[in-house]
Amino acid sequence: MSRLRAAWDRLWFAPAPTETLGLVRLFVGLTLVLKFTGVWGIYRGWGALNLRLPFHDGLQHGRFRLPVPGFDWLPPMTAASQRLWDGLALALAVLLTLGLGTRAVSVGLALLLLYALLESQFNYLHHVNVYVWVICIFALSPMGDHYSLDAVLRRLWARARGLRPVRPIRPILYQRMLQVFLSVLYLTTTIGKLTPDWFDGSIFGALANGGFLKGPFKATLLGLFPPMFMAWWTLFAESLLAVGLWHPKSRRVTAWCGVALHLGIDAMMNVTTFSYLMISLYLSFASPATGQTSLSVDPGQPLSRGLGLLVRALDWTQRIRLVSAPGPMRLHSPEGEVLGGVHALGRVLGLLPLTFMAGLWVDLGLGLLRRLRPPAPIG
Amino acid sequence: MGPPEQLALGPRARAAWSVALVLIFGLQIGLGLRSRLHDDDRYGFAMFHEFTRYKIDYQWRLVDGSARKFSFPVALPKRSAAVRGGRHQVEVFGAGTTRLQLRGALRYLWAAHRPDDAVAVEAVYRWRRNDHPEETVEQLRWPPEGGP
Numbered sequence: 001m002s003r004l005r006a007a008w009d010r011l012w013f014a015p016a017p018t019e020t021l022g023l024v025r026l027f028v029g030l031t032l033v034l035k036f037t038g039v040w041g042i043y044r045g046w047g048a049l050n051l052r053l054p055f056h057d058g059l060q061h062g063r064f065r066l067p068v069p070g071f072d073w074l075p076p077m078t079a080a081s082q083r084l085w086d087g088l089a090l091a092l093a094v095l096l097t098l099g100l101g102t103r104a105v106s107v108g109l110a111l112l113l114l115y116a117l118l119e120s121q122f123n124y125l126h127h128v129n130v131y132v133w134v135i136c137i138f139a140l141s142p143m144g145d146h147y148s149l150d151a152v153l154r155r156l157w158a159r160a161r162g163l164r165p166v167r168p169i170r171p172i173l174y175q176r177m178l179q180v181f182l183s184v185l186y187l188t189t190t191i192g193k194l195t196p197d198w199f200d201g202s203i204f205g206a207l208a209n210g211g212f213l214k215g216p217f218k219a220t221l222l223g224l225f226p227p228m229f230m231a232w233w234t235l236f237a238e239s240l241l242a243v244g245l246w247h248p249k250s251r252r253v254t255a256w257c258g259v260a261l262h263l264g265i266d267a268m269m270n271v272t273t274f275s276y277l278m279i280s281l282y283l284s285f286a287s288p289a290t291g292q293t294s295l296s297v298d299p300g301q302p303l304s305r306g307l308g309l310l311v312r313a314l315d316w317t318q319r320i321r322l323v324s325a326p327g328p329m330r331l332h333s334p335e336g337e338v339l340g341g342v343h344a345l346g347r348v349l350g351l352l353p354l355t356f357m358a359g360l361w362v363d364l365g366l367g368l369l370r371r372l373r374p375p376a377p378i379g
Numbered sequence: 380m381g382p383p384e385q386l387a388l389g390p391r392a393r394a395a396w397s398v399a400l401v402l403i404f405g406l407q408i409g410l411g412l413r414s415r416l417h418d419d420d421r422y423g424f425a426m427f428h429e430f431t432r433y434k435i436d437y438q439w440r441l442v443d444g445s446a447r448k449f450s451f452p453v454a455l456p457k458r459s460a461a462v463r464g465g466r467h468q469v470e471v472f473g474a475g476t477t478r479l480q481l482r483g484a485l486r487y488l489w490a491a492h493r494p495d496d497a498v499a500v501e502a503v504y505r506w507r508r509n510d511h512p513e514e515t516v517e518q519l520r521w522p523p524e525g526g527p
Binding site: 008009012013015017057058059060061062063064066120121122123124126129130133164166167168169170171173177180181184185188189191192193195197198202203205206207209210211212 | 382383384385386387388393396397400403404407408411414415420421422423424425426427428429430432451453454455456457458459461462469471472479480483484487508509510
């Protein structure tokens, strides 16, 4: 019993830095801003960039109203209150992204989304449901410790009083809630798809006939990938995402599968910002500590100096600590690896949010190469 | 950023959080099970596991036992048009979703639009999964036989 309790405490209450929470908040907030401004959907081509401020979806019900059982007491949404809802939701999404008044904003946003979900059964959409869960977890968590205006203000406040700003170490609980939620979600959706129509791939033909697949890329993607492949790829990726993010060795490949899966969905289906939300949630598995990878660059060497500049410009999540040193470029990973040349370049690309996908390809390719021809030891 | 500051939870806060965690994830799993039991993907997380093509026809059951067909008497904008009836429609959340929404619609129709000579309102709900040809026909009624 005591061992079980110790394991429970380790799982939920082990101390951890909170940079990851800030990162997840920043990206999830951004997806909400995109949602409430109508900017989404690869399947829409350039039309995805049409900005609508705020995005107004129109009333879902008229005189016939169908609240979720037990929530008949909620005031019905009117055309005026829906416009207010839209404006307020966009304003709170912007504040959440900036991290200003983060806790209060998260609570406000959670209440707004919950109201929309419960006020009418016709308001239900999968991605709204996922947002409700995620923002409710945000409302219970300190999401503004990092990458936020709250953090900047706290630092200024501390300095004004001659105090040294501190880096909060909190229970890992908040990050774990996001991780467990994500895993249960993928597990449930995989179990739901264990049907004959998914096994034989006919679901994709049915989805196409039903008008669920759309956009200019539909024909190309359906031509490139047979329905059976698409169905099994979905089942494989979703089941992998339920477990693969937990282990450091499978994390990057799993995240890559998730990104590919959701970009594929976004290229053919109207799921608004659902794909971007799910991809953002993978960040909850990012190592919470920043600056644990160090890269030594030689300012005298053009390639080395260029990589240093790239890291300065694109390392928004502060994963890499730059060290200026003469000699060949060296990357020291948190796991104790020392990498040089293209191996270091591949790892750096994999750590930057914008080049994550390319970095994984380089890393995978080089990993295969390393197995065939191991590089000479460095350092 | 400065030195780390430990902000650990006390034993009582940990106990309270432990209970909250069991409730939160119990609810998530419970909603998933509910969606399987009711064939209604809403609020659970079984996304796009199937869709249904369906048609609804409404009728009043009259005192003399005959049936009188009718169209949904009020405008149903956007997604609430899912229960409009009289035409072929598609539902992405499962056959149970339409069934549950229809029960709500029948109660509304009975409460707000009942003619004097009606003893019940009925919906004939015909549906089939994905592209399968087999059709299921259900007759839903409010109030149920023998009273609500």
